């Protein structure tokens with residue numbers, strides 16, 4: 001494992017894609033894989049794939065590549081996904097419910113163990129098997145269960161105050177699905193998901209493609 005903890009964000013974001021490809025190869029019974037094959041699967045340069053493997057500190061054999069099982073283990077260990085982290089979700093509207101219904105997060109090392117919405121919340125309420133509690137219980141459960149990850153799915157206007165409640169309750173990392181840029185203490189880790197931004201890129205690329213087609217029918 002690399003000693004420094006300064007990692008390239010694009011490299012970190014590629015790791016789940018390697019993992020998916022490696023698990024696919026493993027399911028097909030393939031025992032070894034070389035960097036060029038991984039690079040092809042991810043549509044990236046072989047040099048980038050090699051650098052990513054260096055970051056993981058997993059060593060391959062010249063000519064034969066890496067052992068698939070070892071690489072899967074290396075990535076899961078690197079990401080800390082071998083022991084899944086428990087998370088709380090706040091905001092059980094359309095978007096929050098969709099996240100609660102997605103069973104795939106466990107493969108990414110995160111398990112949503114409870115959800116919260118403004119009080120009052122009907123006693124015994126569950127969404128996709130996840131218990132839902134009133135927001136006034138958030139701090140109590142966070143402390144009691146030692147939860148560090150908060151998933152923010154409230155309306156944009158409520159994002160800041162809800163994030164502050166999370167931080168005051170002991171949350172250290174916020175996965176922010178709202179459009180609001182959170183102002184929080186430096187030490188709080190935050191990761192924003194911006195579907196709007198991704199859609200803007202898609203729309204501009206599509207407009208370019210259609211313009212090209214029109215100009216060169």
Ligand SMILES: NC(=O)c1ccc[n+]([C@@H]2O[C@H](COP(=O)([O-])OP(=O)(O)OC[C@H]3O[C@@H](n4cnc5c(N)ncnc54)[C@H](O)[C@@H]3O)[C@@H](O)[C@H]2O)c1
Pocket residue numbers: 090091092093094095096116117118135153154155156158162176177178179193194195196
């Ligand atoms: N990241 C993305 O790409 C993306 C995509 C879609 C939606 N969103 C965002 O997700 C968020 C939720 O969207 P939605 O469509 O589910 O909205 P929604 O109105 O359906 O749900 C919002 C939920 O938050 C709860 N809530 C309201 N005020 C709250 C507060 N102060 N504290 C805690 N909970 C509160 C509501 O009771 C409701 O359950 C919005 O910020 C929206 O912008 C993000």
